[in-house]
Amino acid sequence: MDKNIFNNVKKTFLTLGICFSTVSIAQVGVDTTTPRGALDVSSTTQGIVFPNVALVNINTQTAINPQGGAIPAGTVVYNTATSGTAPNNVAPGLYYWNGSRWVAFAGSPGGLDWSLTGNSGTTAGTNFLGTTDAQDLRLFTNNIERARILSTGTIGVNSVGSAVSQVYVQAAGTNDAVAGRNDDTVANAFWGLNLNTAGTAIIGAANGIGGYYPTTGAGVAGSAVDGYGISGMVGNGAPNNSAHNGHSAGYFSLDSDNNPSTNNASAFAQIAGKDEQVISVINGANRRILYGGYFVGGVSGNQSYSYVGLNYNHNNNANATGGTFYKVVGNGSNSTLIMDKDGEPRVLFSPEAPEILFQDFGTGKLKNGEAKIELDELLVNSIYVDQQHPIKVFIQLEGNCNGVYVTNKSEKGFTVKELSNGKSNVSFSWQIVANRADSKDNNGNITSKHVGLRFPYGPKPLQQTEISSKKIDRLKK
Incomplete structure (x- = not known):
């Protein structure tokens, strides 16, 4: 062949x-x-190059079927275009046709998986990040679990979560568990709302104690062992810093009409505050006010008010000297309570004077018509006696004699003598009243003025601080 x-x-x-x-x-x-x-x-150095097609959007086929008709599901192309409008837009990358739309291999835009650069075109209620079975969702960084969303719906941060807390945060090291920050006159860093009539919005507990709260409900409830249940502090409290008058570390109000914007409280209190008032009848002189507590009862125009731990009417200097210290001062009557035979409290009222006075009581006995009474040294150092502020002595005889008179009066004591040079040996009771001496520091500076005060101008009620409210639907679903 x-x-x-x-x-x-x-x-x-x-x-x-x-x-x-x-x-x-x-x-x-x-x-x-x-x-x-x-x-x-088979290759160790080369890849497969898919057809390069400039897609228009995820809904338009763009690619063609050489046999005619629609392209088959499973067709893969490399899209070269950035085109379309969200949620139907496309970006360069691999896409496959699922029979009705292009699906991105890399997630977004147009993908079915979550992308590292974010997703678009999602549908609320259809697309979600999570599990479809009864498994917890765990979030990791540096290969360490940092947060967990339990299948029951509770959340744990740096913890496995808690069955009794919707969100449980376990702080690490010196970090705060939760910190809030804001810069707005209306919105707040934190806001708690409990819609139950007996519920508490925020509970704080320290030193291992359980959280205590009133059964009638509270906005904030605090408790501690060997500490403070609730602590408040306000800066800029220097006595001569008038720009920050009207401030206090704590403010409490019993509102009468459930509308705080009307400032119609039936009782309110302020703790650890400062203010300044003008006395117009003495040439507009200023009276500074530093107080530990301020308490008011009654509606506007008909209120009982009192200051506790008050430094009032002091000079305008940084050391706040020259004023007067008051334990309690207000427009009510000073009183105490005793119990009657039925166990009911009954009121006793204290005598009050237009001056700051000390008084003392004692007994003595004439010896051959004369008796010298020496006052206690502690009292001597606490009273002030001069010609304008003499000591007042009152004697009550307890026996028959010619009568007595008082002489040699001083801050140290006095002498009681029988009239007509009598030589009686009768007993008597005595009472003295004297002006309280000024309080001074180690340098002799007056820290609290007492001598010479008679019907001094006193502090008027403080202006109630304006408060506002948020609508309770801010936290409703």
């Missing part, structure tokens, strides 16, 4: 064999004679 004819026949049979193999086995191998699938591309 001619050699050329033989080679042609050989090539024909080889071609038929390849075609028969391809049709019958339906596998294609590139750089491999043993394909492991319908298509097996």
